[in-house]
Amino acid sequence: xxxxxxxxxxxxxxxxxxxxxxxxxxxxxxxxxxxxxxxxxxxxxxxxxxxxxxxxxxxxxxxxxxxxxxxxxxxxxxxxxxxxxxxxxxxxxxxxxxxxxxxxxxxxxxxxxxxxxxxxxxxxxxxxxxxxxxxxxxxxxxxxxxxxxxxxxxxxxxxxxxxxxxxxxxxxxxxxxxxxxxxxxxxxxxxxxxxxxxxxxxxxxxxxxxxxxxxxxxxxxxxxxxxxxxxxxxxxxxxxxxxxxxxxxxxxxxxxxxxxxxxxxxxxxxxxxxxxxxxxxxxxxxxxxxxxxxxxxxxxxxxxxxxxxxxxxxxxxxxxxxxxxxxxxxxxxxxxxxxxxxxxxxxxxxxxxxxxxxxxxxxxxxxxxxxxxxxxxxxxxxxxxxxxxxxxxxxxxxxxxxxxxxxxxxxxxxxxxxxxxxxxxxxxxxxxxxxxxxxxxxxxxxxxxxxxxxxxxxxxxxxxxxxxxxxxxxxxxxxxxxxxxxxxxxxxxxxxxxxxxxxxxxxxxxxxxxxxxxxxxxxxxxxxxxxxxxxxxxxxxxxxxxxxxxxxxxxxxxxxxxxxxxxxxxxxxxxxxxxxxxxxxxxxxxxxxxxxxxxxxxxxxxxxxxxxxxxxxxxx
Amino acid sequence: xxxxxxxxxxxxxxxxxxxxxxxxxxxxxxxxxxxxxxxxxxxxxxxxxxxxxxxxxxxxxxxxxxxxxxxxxxxxxxxxxxxxxxxxxxxxxxxxxxxxxxxxxxxxxxxxxxxxxxxxxxxxxxxxxxxxxxxxxxxxxxxxxxxxxxxxxxxxxxxxxxxxxxxxxxxxxxxxxxxxxxxxxxxxxxxx
Numbered sequence: 001x002x003x004x005x006x007x008x009x010x011x012x013x014x015x016x017x018x019x020x021x022x023x024x025x026x027x028x029x030x031x032x033x034x035x036x037x038x039x040x041x042x043x044x045x046x047x048x049x050x051x052x053x054x055x056x057x058x059x060x061x062x063x064x065x066x067x068x069x070x071x072x073x074x075x076x077x078x079x080x081x082x083x084x085x086x087x088x089x090x091x092x093x094x095x096x097x098x099x100x101x102x103x104x105x106x107x108x109x110x111x112x113x114x115x116x117x118x119x120x121x122x123x124x125x126x127x128x129x130x131x132x133x134x135x136x137x138x139x140x141x142x143x144x145x146x147x148x149x150x151x152x153x154x155x156x157x158x159x160x161x162x163x164x165x166x167x168x169x170x171x172x173x174x175x176x177x178x179x180x181x182x183x184x185x186x187x188x189x190x191x192x193x194x195x196x197x198x199x200x201x202x203x204x205x206x207x208x209x210x211x212x213x214x215x216x217x218x219x220x221x222x223x224x225x226x227x228x229x230x231x232x233x234x235x236x237x238x239x240x241x242x243x244x245x246x247x248x249x250x251x252x253x254x255x256x257x258x259x260x261x262x263x264x265x266x267x268x269x270x271x272x273x274x275x276x277x278x279x280x281x282x283x284x285x286x287x288x289x290x291x292x293x294x295x296x297x298x299x300x301x302x303x304x305x306x307x308x309x310x311x312x313x314x315x316x317x318x319x320x321x322x323x324x325x326x327x328x329x330x331x332x333x334x335x336x337x338x339x340x341x342x343x344x345x346x347x348x349x350x351x352x353x354x355x356x357x358x359x360x361x362x363x364x365x366x367x368x369x370x371x372x373x374x375x376x377x378x379x380x381x382x383x384x385x386x387x388x389x390x391x392x393x394x395x396x397x398x399x400x401x402x403x404x405x406x407x408x409x410x411x412x413x414x415x416x417x418x419x420x421x422x423x424x425x426x427x428x429x430x431x432x433x434x435x436x437x438x439x440x441x442x443x444x445x446x447x448x449x450x451x452x453x454x455x456x457x458x459x460x461x462x463x464x465x466x467x468x469x470x471x472x473x474x475x476x477x478x479x480x481x482x483x484x485x486x487x488x489x490x491x492x493x494x495x496x497x498x499x500x501x502x503x504x505x506x507x508x509x510x511x512x513x514x515x516x517x518x519x520x521x522x523x524x525x526x527x528x529x530x531x532x533x534x535x536x537x538x539x540x541x542x543x544x545x546x547x548x549x550x551x552x553x554x555x556x557x558x559x560x561x562x563x564x565x566x567x568x569x570x571x572x573x574x575x576x577x578x579x580x581x582x583x584x585x586x587x588x589x590x591x592x593x594x595x596x597x598x599x600x601x602x603x604x605x606x607x608x609x610x611x612x613x614x615x616x617x618x619x620x
Numbered sequence: 621x622x623x624x625x626x627x628x629x630x631x632x633x634x635x636x637x638x639x640x641x642x643x644x645x646x647x648x649x650x651x652x653x654x655x656x657x658x659x660x661x662x663x664x665x666x667x668x669x670x671x672x673x674x675x676x677x678x679x680x681x682x683x684x685x686x687x688x689x690x691x692x693x694x695x696x697x698x699x700x701x702x703x704x705x706x707x708x709x710x711x712x713x714x715x716x717x718x719x720x721x722x723x724x725x726x727x728x729x730x731x732x733x734x735x736x737x738x739x740x741x742x743x744x745x746x747x748x749x750x751x752x753x754x755x756x757x758x759x760x761x762x763x764x765x766x767x768x769x770x771x772x773x774x775x776x777x778x779x780x781x782x783x784x785x786x787x788x789x790x791x792x793x794x795x796x797x798x799x800x801x802x803x804x805x806x807x808x809x810x811x812x
Contacts, residue, residue: 104785277693281724284726586693
């Protein structure tokens, strides 16, 4: 238990060997002086400073540093030494601060044997001082105690030493600071905090280093470099806690599957939030700029002339500074998320992975249904190449609608050809259906296709050829039958569930999940079929029947508003990138990218072939 | 090791090793004072509400309170409304989590307030405190006790504001009156 001292408070010390630790934001010089019974420092050989760092029982660091460890051996001190003052001074660096008030309060700890801190003292309330007596160790009736002093001197080390009664205070202070500056200059690069340079560990005069010779102290690692940038700017991505290395599966969950799922959603939320913070800062900067410019304009006296120009200039500079800051914070967050995405993307199982992920080459028909499936990628304009996998839970909460219509915003104006759009939509639907088939164990997922006009043509070939489909796509005549069967299935399952007898289903009932790909709606569908589709879209998901509609809403305009509930009950995805999805936290419009198979890749065929093989093998 | 703050006192939210805090939690706890009179065992329920208002350049830009539990940018989260106060012993009844690293750059002050939604004055509340906890380690950084409850229904507790290289918390302890933080905005302006 470390006692937190306030100024003037004392605390008993036990043991002989102590370590005084100093932690400051900027490099400081540590000086120790030895006082007699009256507290006076009689001569220069009673001062340990960088120029003469070792005294009997005392060892101070040779150079300025942000972190010091001073070793004190109380038993080795001379008989007439009654006080040990530990003082800090700012080195005369041209670029460094000249007062302690310029950076957060230094912290002094006194640690006993074993390195456990006994007391801790934060030197609060310093301002113009450039030297300060931090703590004193003193003899009281044969025992040693420590007191928090915190006496600062605006005139520096000279005044401090003079106050302690040292006759040659000025010379001694000059020597100490000169030696400190010399050591600083001589040391290549920044001084290693906490490492008294050249101090032979544990050698001579009772100095003890508690440091492991090969280990860097964690505190030293966490200390940001002394020349930390502008105050408000956050630490660059390389410093501080940002130096952490992302790990795949760094989230809660019972299985790796679940941990990755939660991690991806965590990244999704982080990106949404970071971008929200960035956008709100940008909006604020703009609003403030407008306000300032208005203020300048509204006052006739200041509207023109150099003062007005200067005011405008200043307002613009403020805006630019805020924008820069916001951008740097966003960049920091994006860099971290990108690093995480990089790691996570490679660790994803097939259900979560993109088609170009090598994990699909090692695909094997799974024995268990995964937690979720990837339906595409999401990104924001700010996210700059960073894509978040869009994972949705299985079984799907609702059906899907691949929109083959013209994108309302015209995100991709290159794809205005209706035929091309329709072909892409079928491809997208096939990719999604194949993925759903592939991630389910054999026999637990059935895909039906209705394509009354036969317009899908060869696009459906991958599904058909490898035996992944149980039956051939239903043509115009099959539509009624397929819809009838699925409707009956939903109805039966619902009845069974409602009456609490889920086992009491007829023999021919297919318990597998069902996906119905509806192509080219509404061509070739009669009113009865449309009603059945609406029924399936509404009631199906609860009992494992899902729609995958490939349709252009504009073509079904003839039905009027009665079809609106159908579209709304389906999750809309697009064969071309389109920004129509909102996140649940801040409601950004995310650009959705479909999970298309890379051009020329045979991965889909291979996977479906395996699915077909597995199905034949188990005779389903 | 915790610092008991008195009115107007500030502490830096820098860690001793120079690292910056990444997440802090402002916890609020209270207990309804027992009533005098015949039915002394009947304690009346008191609903105190903690709110955090985010300011940019002295303009309120965002808030986390019981009707909007998460600030729009997600950096400040309220863990939920407590309508009755706790046993008042130790635990926090309402907490507000601040992800300091994620606070948008233009937000430079976050003011924490407490309002008595049910209208009782703080004279009827006892053991009320607000404390600041380093969320990553669970260590309490500062505690501020609302002792000497007086005839007022709100208090501007503390603010966390950006200083040169990080954040600082200052205890304010300004009594006021109002049902929600909106009633306090004018008075908050004075302490920014």
